[in-house]
Each structure stands twice: as C-alpha cells, then as structure tokens.
Amino acid sequence: MYDNTAVTEIPAGGTEPVERPDGPTPGSTARAGGGGDYLSNEIAYRATLLRDRLGLHGTLPGGHVHTPVLEFGAGNTTEVTDPQFVRNRLDIVAQMRAIVAVAVSASERARG
Known part of the structure; x- marks a missing residue:
C-alpha cells in the first residue's frame, strides 16, 4: 500500500x-x-x-484503493476462471481485508 x-x-x-x-x-x-x-x-x-x-x-480514516486488473493464466482463452485468476482475486481480497482491519482499528483507537 x-x-x-x-x-x-x-x-x-x-x-x-x-x-x-x-x-x-x-x-x-x-x-x-x-x-x-x-x-x-x-x-x-x-x-x-x-x-x-x-x-x-x-x-x-479514509482512503482510495486501485486494484489490478484480474488476468487469466497464460493460454486460457475459453474458461471463465483458472488457478491464476483465483489466486490473484484471493490476494486482492486479503489485502483489502487487511486495509479495512487497520482502518477500523485506527478508528477505535481514535475514539478512545
């Protein structure tokens, strides 16, 4: 980040x-x-x-997050998902959850 x-x-x-x-x-x-x-x-x-x-x-707290474009694995021209796509999506979700957790924690600390 x-x-x-x-x-x-x-x-x-x-x-x-x-x-x-x-x-x-x-x-x-x-x-x-x-x-x-x-x-x-x-x-x-x-x-x-x-x-x-x-x-x-x-x-x-505030912020703005840009996420990368999700891409399929090399050679995938017909499927709607594949292991690379899923892995990238899960990585993005994990990072977003971490960002939200930090924001919530900061908010709670600020409120005392």
Whole structure:
C-alpha cells in the first residue's frame, strides 16, 4: 500500500496547472492525482479534502484503493476462471481485508 499525495491542481485564483507533491492547497481545482485523472480519484480527492477541512482526519480514516486488473493464466482463452485468476482475486481480497482491519482499528483507537 502506498500513500500517494502528489496532485496536479490549479491553485485558487490561478489558471495554469501546478504539480504539488504534498497534496492539494485550499481552494484549488483538482486536475490529476497519483492514479491519473479518473473520476474515482476525483471523488476520493474531494471526500478526503472534505474530511480534512471538517477536522476529522484524526478520527475518520479514509482512503482510495486501485486494484489490478484480474488476468487469466497464460493460454486460457475459453474458461471463465483458472488457478491464476483465483489466486490473484484471493490476494486482492486479503489485502483489502487487511486495509479495512487497520482502518477500523485506527478508528477505535481514535475514539478512545
């Protein structure tokens, strides 16, 4: 898991995009984040910004996860699943469960 805070934004009052390694500045308009300019990144950017501006960053964990494309094993051109596909899917599920467990634990600690 990587915490990628780099963004491309247009600063408040500006017209040209600027790259910032440490996240957005107040009033800026997002153009791209660590995962590109996908809609899901924009939603995560705005949700995180709202959480932080409400002062909830210490009590409300947040994040955004991109998962890899699931691929079939070499030579599989007819089956809807195979051992490689299943192995990759189970690895993704295990990592997501670990991420959620850490987030829940952090939330519980923050609440005291």
